[in-house]
Amino acid sequence: MAQGRSAPLPFDFRRQFVDRIVHHVEKAIIGKRESIEMAVIAFLCGGHVLLEDVPGVGKTVLVRALAKTADAAFKRIQCTPDLLPSDVTGVSVYNRQSGQFEFRPGPVMTNILLADEMNRASPKTQSALLEAMEERQVTVDGETYRLPEPFLLLATQNPFEHEGTYPLPEAQLDRFLLRIRLGYPEEKHEVEMLERSQERNPLDEVKTVVLREEWLQLQREVRAVHMDDTLRHYIVRLTSATRTHPDVALGASPRASLSLMRTAQARALCSGRTYVVPDDIKQMAVATMAHRLVLQPEARYTGKSAESVVRQLLAAVPVPATQAASGGSR
Known part of the structure:
Protein backbone atom coordinates (compact mmCIF):
# COMPACT_ATOMS: atom_id res chain seq x y z
CA MET A 1 0.00 0.00 0.00
CA ALA A 2 1.38 3.39 -0.93
CA GLN A 3 1.89 5.84 1.88
CA GLY A 4 -0.59 8.71 1.90
CA ARG A 5 -3.33 6.63 0.27
CA SER A 6 -6.67 8.48 0.36
CA ALA A 7 -9.04 5.95 -1.26
CA PRO A 8 -11.24 4.26 1.37
CA LEU A 9 -10.36 0.71 2.25
CA PRO A 10 -12.93 -2.01 1.45
CA PHE A 11 -15.32 -2.83 4.26
CA ASP A 12 -14.26 -6.46 4.24
CA PHE A 13 -10.69 -5.32 4.84
CA ARG A 14 -11.77 -3.19 7.80
CA ARG A 15 -13.39 -6.19 9.44
CA GLN A 16 -10.40 -8.35 8.62
CA PHE A 17 -8.09 -5.70 10.10
CA VAL A 18 -9.81 -5.87 13.47
CA ASP A 19 -10.23 -9.64 13.37
CA ARG A 20 -6.55 -10.18 12.52
CA ILE A 21 -5.33 -8.02 15.38
CA VAL A 22 -7.74 -9.50 17.92
CA HIS A 23 -6.93 -13.05 16.79
CA HIS A 24 -3.19 -12.56 17.23
CA VAL A 25 -3.44 -10.68 20.54
CA GLU A 26 -5.68 -13.46 21.88
CA LYS A 27 -2.77 -15.84 21.40
CA ALA A 28 -1.13 -14.03 24.31
CA ILE A 29 -4.19 -12.79 26.27
CA ILE A 30 -6.92 -15.39 26.64
CA GLY A 31 -10.58 -14.65 27.39
CA LYS A 32 -10.33 -10.85 27.27
CA ARG A 33 -11.77 -10.12 23.85
CA GLU A 34 -13.75 -7.06 24.97
CA SER A 35 -10.65 -5.43 26.48
CA ILE A 36 -8.62 -6.27 23.37
CA GLU A 37 -11.28 -4.73 21.13
CA MET A 38 -11.22 -1.60 23.29
CA ALA A 39 -7.45 -1.37 22.79
CA VAL A 40 -7.90 -1.79 19.04
CA PRO A 55 -0.43 -6.95 39.00
CA GLY A 56 -0.23 -10.14 37.00
CA VAL A 57 -3.42 -9.97 34.93
CA GLY A 58 -1.63 -9.29 31.63
CA LYS A 59 -1.51 -5.52 31.19
CA THR A 60 2.06 -5.44 29.89
CA VAL A 61 1.52 -8.58 27.80
CA LEU A 62 -1.50 -6.96 26.14
CA VAL A 63 0.55 -3.92 25.15
CA ARG A 64 3.45 -6.03 23.86
CA ALA A 65 1.09 -8.25 21.87
CA LEU A 66 -0.72 -5.27 20.37
CA ALA A 67 2.59 -3.66 19.42
CA LYS A 68 3.79 -6.88 17.74
CA THR A 69 0.75 -6.94 15.46
CA ALA A 70 1.76 -3.59 13.92
CA ASP A 71 4.67 -2.86 11.64
CA ALA A 72 5.73 0.01 13.90
CA ALA A 73 8.51 0.97 16.27
CA PHE A 74 7.95 -0.05 19.90
CA LYS A 75 9.75 1.04 23.05
CA ARG A 76 9.20 0.53 26.77
CA ILE A 77 10.08 2.55 29.84
CA GLN A 78 9.89 1.20 33.38
CA CYS A 79 8.71 4.11 35.50
CA THR A 80 10.48 4.55 38.84
CA PRO A 81 10.79 7.52 41.22
CA ASP A 82 14.33 8.26 39.98
CA LEU A 83 13.35 8.33 36.29
CA LEU A 84 14.22 11.76 34.87
CA PRO A 85 12.27 13.68 32.21
CA SER A 86 15.31 13.53 29.92
CA ASP A 87 15.23 9.72 30.26
CA VAL A 88 11.90 9.89 28.44
CA THR A 89 12.14 12.79 26.00
CA GLY A 90 15.85 12.73 25.17
CA VAL A 91 18.77 15.05 25.84
CA SER A 92 21.03 17.51 24.04
CA VAL A 93 24.69 16.43 24.12
CA TYR A 94 27.66 18.62 23.20
CA ASN A 95 29.70 17.27 20.29
CA ARG A 96 33.32 18.35 20.67
CA GLN A 97 34.15 17.64 17.03
CA SER A 98 31.38 19.77 15.55
CA GLY A 99 31.27 22.27 18.41
CA GLN A 100 27.47 21.98 18.52
CA PHE A 101 24.81 20.35 20.66
CA GLU A 102 23.18 17.27 19.19
CA PHE A 103 19.81 15.89 20.18
CA ARG A 104 19.78 12.28 21.26
CA PRO A 105 16.16 11.14 21.23
CA GLY A 106 14.64 9.30 24.16
CA PRO A 107 12.25 6.35 24.05
CA VAL A 108 9.28 8.67 23.42
CA THR A 125 8.62 13.03 34.77
CA GLN A 126 4.89 12.43 34.33
CA SER A 127 4.53 16.00 33.10
CA ALA A 128 7.23 15.38 30.48
CA LEU A 129 4.71 13.16 28.71
CA LEU A 130 1.89 15.74 28.69
CA GLU A 131 3.18 17.57 25.63
CA ALA A 132 3.86 14.29 23.83
CA MET A 133 0.36 12.98 24.54
CA GLU A 134 -1.51 16.06 23.36
CA GLU A 135 0.75 17.86 20.88
CA ARG A 136 2.66 14.85 19.50
CA GLN A 137 5.93 16.68 20.14
CA VAL A 138 8.54 17.23 22.84
CA THR A 139 10.56 20.31 23.71
CA VAL A 140 14.18 19.86 24.86
CA ASP A 141 16.40 22.86 25.63
CA GLY A 142 14.04 25.18 23.78
CA GLU A 143 13.94 23.05 20.62
CA THR A 144 10.75 21.29 19.54
CA TYR A 145 10.87 17.83 17.98
CA ARG A 146 7.90 16.16 16.31
CA LEU A 147 7.09 12.59 17.28
CA PRO A 148 6.81 9.89 14.62
CA GLU A 149 3.40 9.18 13.14
CA PRO A 150 1.46 7.41 14.40
CA PHE A 151 2.22 7.78 18.12
CA LEU A 152 0.39 5.86 20.81
CA LEU A 153 1.08 5.78 24.55
CA LEU A 154 -0.13 2.81 26.58
CA ALA A 155 0.44 3.25 30.30
CA THR A 156 -0.15 0.76 33.11
CA GLN A 157 -0.78 1.36 36.78
CA ASN A 158 -1.83 -0.60 39.85
CA PRO A 159 -4.80 1.16 41.50
CA PHE A 160 -4.44 -0.63 44.84
CA PRO A 169 -3.21 14.40 37.96
CA GLU A 170 -6.59 15.10 36.39
CA ALA A 171 -4.94 16.98 33.52
CA GLN A 172 -3.02 13.85 32.56
CA LEU A 173 -5.92 11.46 33.05
CA ASP A 174 -7.98 13.64 30.72
CA ARG A 175 -5.46 13.00 27.96
CA PHE A 176 -6.07 9.26 27.98
CA LEU A 177 -8.67 8.31 25.43
CA LEU A 178 -9.69 5.14 27.29
CA ARG A 179 -9.17 3.44 30.61
CA ILE A 180 -9.26 -0.34 30.32
CA ARG A 181 -9.39 -2.92 33.09
CA LEU A 182 -8.69 -6.58 32.36
CA GLY A 183 -9.78 -8.29 35.57
CA TYR A 184 -8.98 -11.84 36.60
CA PRO A 185 -9.53 -14.54 33.94
CA GLU A 186 -12.14 -17.23 34.20
CA GLU A 187 -10.88 -20.56 35.52
CA LYS A 188 -11.05 -22.27 32.11
CA HIS A 189 -9.09 -19.44 30.50
CA GLU A 190 -6.45 -19.53 33.23
CA VAL A 191 -6.02 -23.27 32.70
CA GLU A 192 -5.63 -22.68 28.96
CA MET A 193 -3.05 -19.99 29.70
CA LEU A 194 -1.00 -22.46 31.74
CA GLU A 195 -1.19 -25.01 28.92
CA ARG A 196 -0.03 -22.52 26.28
CA SER A 197 2.78 -21.20 28.45
CA GLN A 198 4.17 -24.55 29.56
CA GLU A 199 6.69 -24.96 26.76
CA ARG A 200 6.75 -21.59 24.98
CA ASN A 201 6.14 -17.89 25.39
CA PRO A 202 2.71 -17.07 23.89
CA LEU A 203 4.07 -13.71 22.70
CA ASP A 204 6.27 -15.63 20.25
CA GLU A 205 3.08 -16.69 18.43
CA VAL A 206 2.01 -13.08 17.77
CA LYS A 207 2.93 -11.91 14.27
CA THR A 208 2.89 -8.57 12.45
CA VAL A 209 -0.39 -8.36 10.55
CA VAL A 210 -0.90 -4.61 9.98
CA LEU A 211 1.32 -2.29 7.98
CA ARG A 212 2.03 1.19 9.26
CA GLU A 213 0.35 2.72 6.18
CA GLU A 214 -2.78 0.63 6.76
CA TRP A 215 -2.91 1.83 10.35
CA LEU A 216 -2.66 5.48 9.30
CA GLN A 217 -5.26 5.01 6.55
CA LEU A 218 -7.78 3.51 8.97
CA GLN A 219 -7.21 6.34 11.43
CA ARG A 220 -8.21 8.77 8.68
CA GLU A 221 -11.28 6.70 7.85
CA VAL A 222 -12.45 6.74 11.47
CA ARG A 223 -12.87 10.51 11.22
CA ALA A 224 -14.97 10.10 8.09
CA VAL A 225 -17.57 7.84 9.76
CA HIS A 226 -20.92 9.65 9.70
CA MET A 227 -22.45 10.87 12.94
CA ASP A 228 -25.96 12.31 13.00
CA ASP A 229 -26.44 15.72 14.60
CA THR A 230 -28.82 14.19 17.14
CA LEU A 231 -26.02 11.90 18.33
CA ARG A 232 -23.61 14.80 18.75
CA HIS A 233 -26.22 16.48 20.93
CA TYR A 234 -26.66 13.18 22.81
CA ILE A 235 -22.92 13.07 23.57
CA VAL A 236 -22.93 16.65 24.83
CA ARG A 237 -25.98 15.97 27.02
CA LEU A 238 -24.16 13.02 28.58
CA THR A 239 -20.99 14.96 29.34
CA SER A 240 -22.99 18.00 30.55
CA ALA A 241 -24.94 15.75 32.91
CA THR A 242 -21.70 14.72 34.64
CA ARG A 243 -21.00 18.37 35.46
CA THR A 244 -24.26 18.79 37.38
CA HIS A 245 -24.47 15.35 39.00
CA PRO A 246 -24.62 15.69 42.81
CA ASP A 247 -21.99 12.95 43.33
CA VAL A 248 -19.45 14.54 40.98
CA ALA A 249 -17.02 17.26 42.05
CA LEU A 250 -15.37 17.60 38.62
CA GLY A 251 -17.29 16.57 35.52
CA ALA A 252 -16.18 15.49 32.07
CA SER A 253 -14.39 18.06 29.92
CA PRO A 254 -15.11 18.98 26.28
CA ARG A 255 -12.16 16.71 25.46
CA ALA A 256 -14.31 13.86 26.83
CA SER A 257 -17.06 14.74 24.34
CA LEU A 258 -14.57 14.67 21.50
CA SER A 259 -13.11 11.38 22.72
CA LEU A 260 -16.54 9.77 22.99
CA MET A 261 -17.35 10.85 19.44
CA ARG A 262 -14.07 9.38 18.14
CA THR A 263 -14.41 6.07 19.95
CA ALA A 264 -18.02 5.70 18.79
CA GLN A 265 -16.87 6.32 15.20
CA ALA A 266 -14.15 3.70 15.59
CA ARG A 267 -16.59 1.17 17.02
CA ALA A 268 -18.90 1.75 14.07
CA LEU A 269 -16.04 1.22 11.63
CA CYS A 270 -15.05 -2.00 13.44
CA SER A 271 -18.65 -3.16 13.04
CA GLY A 272 -18.52 -2.53 9.29
CA ARG A 273 -20.71 0.56 9.28
CA THR A 274 -20.18 4.02 7.80
CA TYR A 275 -22.39 5.61 10.45
CA VAL A 276 -22.67 5.73 14.23
CA VAL A 277 -25.67 4.33 16.11
CA PRO A 278 -26.60 5.16 19.74
CA ASP A 279 -25.34 1.78 20.93
CA ASP A 280 -21.80 2.72 19.79
CA ILE A 281 -21.87 5.68 22.15
CA LYS A 282 -23.38 3.74 25.04
CA GLN A 283 -20.85 0.92 24.72
CA MET A 284 -17.89 3.32 24.78
CA ALA A 285 -19.15 5.80 27.40
CA VAL A 286 -17.81 4.15 30.57
CA ALA A 287 -14.29 3.47 29.28
CA THR A 288 -14.10 6.95 27.74
CA MET A 289 -15.60 9.09 30.52
CA ALA A 290 -15.28 7.44 33.95
CA LEU A 295 -16.33 12.17 42.80
CA GLN A 296 -17.39 14.08 45.88
CA PRO A 297 -15.71 12.71 49.05
CA GLU A 298 -19.02 11.64 50.55
CA ALA A 299 -19.84 9.69 47.36
CA ARG A 300 -16.55 7.78 47.58
CA TYR A 301 -17.14 7.04 51.27
CA THR A 302 -20.50 5.44 50.45
CA GLY A 303 -18.90 3.13 47.89
CA LYS A 304 -20.00 4.88 44.71
CA SER A 305 -17.73 4.86 41.67
CA ALA A 306 -17.29 6.97 38.57
CA GLU A 307 -18.32 3.97 36.47
CA SER A 308 -21.63 3.67 38.33
CA VAL A 309 -22.29 7.40 37.80
CA VAL A 310 -21.76 7.07 34.03
CA ARG A 311 -24.03 4.01 33.88
CA GLN A 312 -26.67 5.92 35.85
CA LEU A 313 -26.53 8.78 33.35
CA LEU A 314 -26.73 6.40 30.40
CA ALA A 315 -29.97 5.10 31.86
CA ALA A 316 -31.31 8.59 32.60
CA VAL A 317 -30.42 10.61 29.49
CA PRO A 318 -32.93 9.91 26.68
CA VAL A 319 -31.51 8.16 23.62
CA PRO A 320 -32.40 10.04 20.42
CA ALA A 321 -34.10 8.43 17.46
CA THR A 322 -31.80 8.59 14.44
CA GLN A 323 -31.80 7.60 10.82
CA ALA A 324 -28.90 5.61 9.44
CA ALA A 325 -26.70 7.27 6.89
CA SER A 326 -27.82 6.79 3.32
CA GLY A 327 -26.25 3.79 1.65
CA GLY A 328 -26.33 1.58 4.75
CA SER A 329 -23.13 -0.14 5.80
CA ARG A 330 -21.67 -0.34 2.31
Missing part, protein backbone atom coordinates in the same frame (compact mmCIF):
# COMPACT_ATOMS: atom_id res chain seq x y z
CA ILE A 41 -10.44 1.06 19.03
CA ALA A 42 -7.84 3.30 20.69
CA PHE A 43 -5.38 2.01 18.08
CA LEU A 44 -7.75 3.20 15.33
CA CYS A 45 -8.36 6.58 16.97
CA GLY A 46 -4.68 7.23 17.65
CA GLY A 47 -5.60 7.78 21.29
CA HIS A 48 -3.72 6.86 24.44
CA VAL A 49 -4.76 4.07 26.81
CA LEU A 50 -4.49 3.70 30.58
CA LEU A 51 -4.46 0.03 31.61
CA GLU A 52 -5.39 0.01 35.27
CA ASP A 53 -5.56 -3.24 37.20
CA VAL A 54 -3.85 -5.41 39.78
CA MET A 109 10.50 8.94 19.81
CA THR A 110 8.64 5.84 18.68
CA ASN A 111 5.25 4.74 17.36
CA ILE A 112 4.06 2.72 20.36
CA LEU A 113 5.37 3.56 23.82
CA LEU A 114 4.70 1.45 26.90
CA ALA A 115 5.01 3.38 30.17
CA ASP A 116 4.95 0.57 32.72
CA GLU A 117 3.71 1.53 36.20
CA MET A 118 3.38 5.15 35.16
CA ASN A 119 2.21 6.28 38.60
CA ARG A 120 5.63 5.35 40.04
CA ALA A 121 7.30 8.12 38.05
CA SER A 122 7.67 11.51 39.75
CA PRO A 123 5.23 14.29 38.84
CA LYS A 124 8.03 16.08 36.96
CA GLU A 161 -0.79 -0.28 45.80
CA HIS A 162 -0.14 3.37 46.67
CA GLU A 163 3.15 3.20 48.55
CA GLY A 164 5.87 4.93 46.56
CA THR A 165 3.47 6.13 43.85
CA TYR A 166 2.39 9.54 42.56
CA PRO A 167 -1.28 9.65 41.50
CA LEU A 168 -1.77 10.86 37.95
CA HIS A 291 -11.57 8.12 34.50
CA ARG A 292 -12.16 11.83 33.82
CA LEU A 293 -14.62 12.26 36.72
CA VAL A 294 -13.72 13.27 40.26
